[in-house]
Amino acid sequence: MDQIVNVNEFQELAKRALPKMYYDFYSGGAEDQHTLKENVEAFRRIMFRPRVLVDVSKIDMSTRILGYPISAPIMIAPTANHMLAHPEGETATAKAAAACNTIMIVSYMASCTIEEVASSCNAVRFLQIYVYKRRDVTAQMVKRAEKAGFKAIVLTVDVPKLGRREADIKNKMISPQLKNFEGLFETEVRPSEGSGVEAFASRAFDASLNWKDIEWLRSITKLPILVKGILTREDALKAVEAGVEGLVVSNHGARQLDYTPATITVLEEVNLSKLA
Ligand SMILES: Cc1cc2nc3c(=O)[nH]c(=O)nc-3n(C[C@H](O)[C@H](O)[C@H](O)COP(=O)(O)O)c2cc1C
Numbered sequence: 393m394d395q396i397v398n399v400n401e402f403q404e405l406a407k408r409a410l411p412k413m414y415y416d417f418y419s420g421g422a423e424d425q426h427t428l429k430e431n432v433e434a435f436r437r438i439m440f441r442p443r444v445l446v447d448v449s450k451i452d453m454s455t456r457i458l459g460y461p462i463s464a465p466i467m468i469a470p471t472a473n474h475m476l477a478h479p480e481g482e483t484a485t486a487k488a489a490a491a492c493n494t495i496m497i498v499s500y501m502a503s504c505t506i507e508e509v510a511s512s513c514n515a516v517r518f519l520q521i522y523v524y525k526r527r528d529v530t531a532q533m534v535k536r537a538e539k540a541g542f543k544a545i546v547l548t549v550d551v552p553k554l555g556r557r558e559a560d561i562k563n564k565m566i567s568p569q570l571k572n573f574e575g576l577f578e579t580e581v582r583p584s585e586g587s588g589v590e591a592f593a594s595r596a597f598d599a600s601l602n603w604k605d606i607e608w609l610r611s612i613t614k615l616p617i618l619v620k621g622i623l624t625r626e627d628a629l630k631a632v633e634a635g636v637e638g639l640v641v642s643n644h645g646a647r648q649l650d651y652t653p654a655t656i657t658v659l660e661e662v663n664l665s666k667l668a
C-alpha cells in the first residue's frame with residue numbers, strides 16, 4: 393500500500409488480493425460493458441484549459457451537501473458488500489469518510505449493520521435504499537437509519553431489474569446473508585445456475601416502483617430524500633416535481649443498463665440550475 397502513487401494501482405492490487413468471483417463482482421459492468429469503458433473514456437476526453445499566474449497558495453475546495461460541510465466535492469457512493477473485500481467492511485469505509493471530512497452513503501446491501509456503521513465513527517451518513525416487494529422490510533430499514541442518526545435517504549431508482557452482469561452469471565456469484573436483514577429476509581440465494589445476486593434481486597426488488605412511490609417514502613420518513621440514477625433532463629424535471637431534496641446523476645457504474653451514456657456526459661443536460 394505504501395508504494396501506491398496513483399489511484400488506478402488499487403485495481404491491480406485488488407485483482408491479486410481477492411477471489412476471482414468477488415473481484416469480478418466489484419469491477420464488472422453489465423452485458424457488453426460498453427458503458428463501463430465509456431465511463432472512463434469520456435473522462436479522458438475532457439482536457440484542462442489551464443490559466444496561469446493566479447495565486448493558488450490557499451485552496452479551498454470545500455462545499456456543502458444538504459447543508460453538511462465536506463472538504464471537497466467528493467463523497468462515498470453506496471456500494472454493496474464491503475466485507476467481501478475486508479473483515480471490517482463498511483465500518484472501515486465510514487472511518488475513512490470521517491478522516492476525509494466527507495459523507496458516506498451506506499448501501500442498503502452493506503455487510504455491516506446500520507447500527508455498527510453508526511457507532512464506528514462520527515462520519516455524516518446517508519442511507520441508500522432499494523424498495524423490496526416486502527415494503528415493511530424497507531420501512532424498517534428507514535426507521536433504523538433515522539434512529540441511528542443517518543441524515544438522508546438515497547432512493548436508487550435504476551434497478552427495476554438487476555443488470556445482466558455476465559461475469560456474475562458465469563461465476564455463479566453468491567452474496568452471503570446480509571446482517572441487516574437477519575431474521576427478516578433471506579438475502580443469500582444459491583440458484584443451481586447463474587448469478588445468486590440476480591436471483592435474489594428478482595425475488596426481492598419491487599419492479600413496480602414508480603414516481604408515486606416518492607409519496608410513500610415521504611409518508612414513512614422525515615429525512616430528506618435524494619433520487620439516485622437519473623440520466624435525463626425529463627427525469628430530473630420529474631424528480632423536481634416530486635419534491636425531492638436532491639438528485640444523484642449516475643448510470644450505476646455501468647452495472648445496470650448497458651449502452652447508456654457515460655455519466656459525466658449527461659451532467660450538462662441534467663444541470664438543475666438550467667432547468668426551467
Ligand atoms: C461493487 C459495486 C457495488 C455497488 N452497489 C451499489 C448499491 O448497493 N447501491 C447503489 O445504489 N449503487 C451501487 N453501486 C453503484 C455506485 O453507487 C455508483 O453509482 C457507481 O460506482 C458509479 O459511480 P457514479 O454513480 O458516481 O458515476 C455499486 C457499484 C459497485 C462498483
Ligand SMILES: CCCCC(=O)C(=O)O
Pocket residue numbers: 472501551554589592593644647
Ligand atoms: C442486489 C443489488 C446489488 C447491489 C448493487 O446495486 C450493485 O451491485 O450494483
